[in-house]
Amino acid sequence: MAKYLIGLMSGTSMDAVDAALVRFTDAPIPDLTLRHSLPVPISLREELLAVAQPGSNEIDRMMRLDADVARLFARAAGELLAQAGLKPSQIQAIGSHGQTIRHVPDGPEPYTVQIGNPSLIAELTGITTVADFRRRDMAAGGQGAPLAPAFHAAFFRTHAEERIVLNIGGIANITRLSADPDIPVSGFDTGPGNILLDAWSRQHLGMPLDENGAWAVSGCPLPELLAAGLDDPYFRLPPPKSTGREYFNPDWLNAKLAALPDAHPRDVQATLLELTAVSIANAIRHYAAMTQRMLICGGGVHNRALMDRLRARLAGIPVESTAVHGIDPDFLEAMGFAWLAKRTLDGVPGNLPEVTGARGLRILGGIYPA
Structure with missing residues (x-):
């Protein structure tokens, strides 16, 4: 029944x-x-x-x-x-x-x-x-946390290929689904997803989000700011690990920006977009190098610019919404x-x-x- x-x-x-x-x-x-x-x-x-x-x-x-x-x-x-x-x-x-x-x-x-x-x-x-x-x-x-990987495995694991399920909410997390049934499911929070992008948009545009990443695309990533962000100790921690707003927040960003007082807001947004894409791609390359397909869910799937950057950073790996596999990503x-x-x-x-x-x-x- x-x-x-x-x-x-x-x-x-x-x-x-x-x-x-x-x-x-x-x-x-x-x-x-x-x-x-x-x-x-x-x-x-x-x-x-x-x-x-x-x-x-x-x-x-x-x-x-x-x-x-x-x-x-x-x-x-x-x-x-x-x-x-x-x-x-x-x-x-x-x-x-x-x-x-x-x-x-x-x-x-x-x-x-x-x-x-x-x-x-x-x-x-x-x-x-x-x-x-x-x-x-x-x-x-x-x-x-994260708790979603068990659910991801029930829906998306297959013997046919190595998969990653990427959830991009405020925080991004990945689930590795090996084609080998003897390899356990693994996963962790990679770092910021939308949280910094949305906060910066609210602060400078008065908007809850940067629609399709259009504002980010109008700027140029700042190499010094990107390097400072990626140098954060969280990215070097081995899993299991999880994080949240307590860690990645406007205060975190302002500390990184202290050395760049004249940075243009749109260039900061472009850098935050790149930070999300690079931190996710780095996590996949380091912990799931054999990935053959990435399925994305969460609000970040609607950020066209972010999807483009992920595809560029993960060249050769198909990057697609879970909608392609019958599950509404939202x-x-x-x-x-x-x-x-x-x-x-x-x-x-x-x-x-x-x-x-x-x-x-x-x-x-x-x-x-x-």
Whole structure:
């Protein structure tokens, strides 16, 4: 009998809640039945960005936002159900990633924080909610991220060729899918995806993003700035590794720009585009040199200039959207959290220790009954 689950995801960019209605049958691959994206209100996004950095009165602000995010997630699920013509009773569960506001996997006491109160989501929707996926992996010594590689492997692994799945959200991460079934899946965060590009666009254009990378293309990369960026210690760390807004942010960029006070903003944007492309290409060449095809998902797939730079940096490797393989690149992560929720309900592990560095397989998340 088919079962429906809903996956809810809001990433590092904090621009929208993506809701995926996923139908699970006896077939090995579930079906993305319906998708819906609910924009995050500008005022809420600004508050989330503020609480993502150290500041005063953090606990009160975080707990208020915990409820605000939960209401937004519940609304996204409700709108999705209305479009599908389904009732809450027809949905087995919601898998909610929540909104990450801190991710500190390498501190003295590693931690990660995703807000969006799952108890409130369950209360408002009348649907059992599975959430808090990352902390169990971290409790077992892992990075708590990335979690998508297990899902990537279920969809895209093949004996026919060596593949990389590249997700370009605010942060970029890769999943290596070897054609050899005896070689474990591997993956890690390569560094910035859209996060620096979007921040610079907001600062200088008043726009949430650089559409198709048009502004970046109008400038020329600054070799000194690119070298300074690529010299960052994060890029030399071996996996497992993960990162986030706590590390790659406007303060990080401003520190690199200190030696270039007269840099033109469009040239900085061109450099940031190149930084994303080069750091991804370097990671693939170093850790997945035999790659024969790269499948891309996440918002970065729509940045034409970035796609062109990746193709240039990875000459000879086909670079294509996951849409070519039947999966909407904008909703793959939301779909993945529906899949992870199903695994949790079935008592099946959802992490990959080879990716996160955890001591072993773990059932992820907590279950909040309707």
